[in-house]
Amino acid sequence: MTLSERDLKHIWHPCARMQDFAKYPPLHILSAKGALLNTPYGEIIDAIGSWWCKPLGHRPEVVISAIQDQLQSFEHVITAQTTNNKMVELGEKLAGLSKLPYTFFSSDGSSAVEVALKLTLHARKIEGYKEKTSFLALNNGYHGETLATLSVSDLGDFKEPYKSHCFTSNYVKVPYTKGMNDASSLNAKREFFAVLPYLETIKPTLNALIFEPIVQGAAGMRTYSVDFLNQLLKWAKNNKIYCIADEIMTGLCRTGNWFATDYLTEKPDIMCIAKGLTAGTLPLSCTLISQELFDIFYFAKQHAPFLHSHTHSGNALAISAALATLNYMETIDLNTKATILQQKLHQAFKQISAQTKALTNIRGIGGIIAGCLSFSDHEHLQRFTNIAQKRGALLRPIGNSLYWFPPINIEEYQLAKLTDITYESIKESLL
Numbered sequence: 281m282t283l284s285e286r287d288l289k290h291i292w293h294p295c296a297r298m299q300d301f302a303k304y305p306p307l308h309i310l311s312a313k314g315a316l317l318n319t320p321y322g323e324i325i326d327a328i329g330s331w332w333c334k335p336l337g338h339r340p341e342v343v344i345s346a347i348q349d350q351l352q353s354f355e356h357v358i359t360a361q362t363t364n365n366k367m368v369e370l371g372e373k374l375a376g377l378s379k380l381p382y383t384f385f386s387s388d389g390s391s392a393v394e395v396a397l398k399l400t401l402h403a404r405k406i407e408g409y410k411e412k413t414s415f416l417a418l419n420n421g422y423h424g425e426t427l428a429t430l431s432v433s434d435l436g437d438f439k440e441p442y443k444s445h446c447f448t449s450n451y452v453k454v455p456y457t458k459g460m461n462d463a464s465s466l467n468a469k470r471e472f473f474a475v476l477p478y479l480e481t482i483k484p485t486l487n488a489l490i491f492e493p494i495v496q497g498a499a500g501m502r503t504y505s506v507d508f509l510n511q512l513l514k515w516a517k518n519n520k521i522y523c524i525a526d527e528i529m530t531g532l533c534r535t536g537n538w539f540a541t542d543y544l545t546e547k548p549d550i551m552c553i554a555k556g557l558t559a560g561t562l563p564l565s566c567t568l569i570s571q572e573l574f575d576i577f578y579f580a581k582q583h584a585p586f587l588h589s590h591t592h593s594g595n596a597l598a599i600s601a602a603l604a605t606l607n608y609m610e611t612i613d614l615n616t617k618a619t620i621l622q623q624k625l626h627q628a629f630k631q632i633s634a635q636t637k638a639l640t641n642i643r644g645i646g647g648i649i650a651g652c653l654s655f656s657d658h659e660h661l662q663r664f665t666n667i668a669q670k671r672g673a674l675l676r677p678i679g680n681s682l683y684w685f686p687p688i689n690i691e692e693y694q695l696a697k698l699t700d701i702t703y704e705s706i707k708e709s710l711l
């Protein structure tokens with residue numbers, strides 16, 4: 281029996297239609313380094329950062345050696361009533377970068393969002409605002425796949441089967457743009473005034489606004505107006521509505537800034553980060569929390585502990601990986617690299633678009649670039665993905681949105697190769 285035959289007898293792969301594997305079996309990975317995956321059929325460029333979590337590529341040496349160092353002392357001890365140097369150092373570092381002084385650790389993005397949602401609901405309860413129990417989110421937003429995170433998400437396929445078990449949220453339409461510096465991105469007064477009457481109607485019940493800042497990942501890497509978001513945050517703050525920035529995809533240098541919310545004049549009360557936090561080596565997520573929110577629990581008249589925990593909250597190996605990742609990002613100035621990469625990615629997609637006439641609506645920010653393929657049926661997209669894989673690139677369009685999310689330190693020759701492979705694969709799949 282081949283490895284993929286054995287795999288398909290026992291492994292249920294995430295976010296996949298299992299019957300598709302009969303035609304296109306899972307890719308066998310032998311090892312990985314930087315932007316490259318080593319397979320029995322040769323090297324393949326990981327153009328999607330293994331689900332958006334590889335800002336430094338696979339197996340960055342500084343991060344791997346930090347994990348190995350930590351293994352020499354302890355791998356994980358309950359953090360409910362213990363502390364250690366690295367955890368405190370990471371807390372200090374994140375507070376400095378985000379200006380949000382408190383960190384709550386979880387293991388994955390969805391859990392970090394779940395913590396944020398629960399915290400804001402609980403805070404309002406402590407304060408006695410009985411009516412402030414609902415959430416405002418953005419059209420086409422995505423915040424994870426647990427029932428609560430699906431309840432504030434707006435992507436049909438993910439949510440539909442469980443809709444009756446989700447709580448109801450409110451959604452506001454955002455104006456999409458081609459990038460952050462579009463005229464439409466910088467001035468969205470008209471669009472904001474258009475949604476204002478709706479916002480005013482629902483505001484008495486709103487507890488918090490949750491949003492993916494500037495670019496919505498699972499919606500197909502769609503960029504939307506910075507000005508609109510600023511106005512929405514300003515309005516929310518004026519109406520005592522918490523602002524939760526879901527920076528799980530956008531945070532930690534991906535957009536050319538530590539956080540995408542650094543581009544805003546209005547700041548969130550809570551920020552969720554994960555994915556690139558450990559350079560994608562180990563699972564770790566954080567909910568970063570404002571002083572004001574912390575104080576509501578701390579100074580509550582009645583005892584109000586936040587009784588949320590995960591066994592691996594603050595796992596020491598993951599913490600060491602995160603600390604090494606953040607320090608290294610700072611040392612090599614990864615934000616500047618992401619800003620430089622932005623130009624190159626745009627150039628590559630424009631070139632592919634001109635050559636194939638099958639890629640339109642190009643948009644992006646920092647180390648993210650996307651465009652719409654001229655074909656959108658599932659079979660065609662599967663075939664395209666398989667052609668690209670055979671030619672040496674791991675791609676995974678979202679619907680007909682083709683995107684790259686490479687390591688920010690991807691090498692020049694790898695980017696040139698990825699451009700050729702993407703172009704050739706589109707061409708071949710149009711035949």
Ligand SMILES: Cc1ncc(COP(=O)(O)O)c(C=O)c1O
Nearest residue numbers: 388389390422423424497528529
């Ligand atoms: C913006 C955003 N929020 C939340 C999540 C959920 O994170 P996780 O898959 O680690 O649970 C994701 C994952 O892609 C995401 O992109």
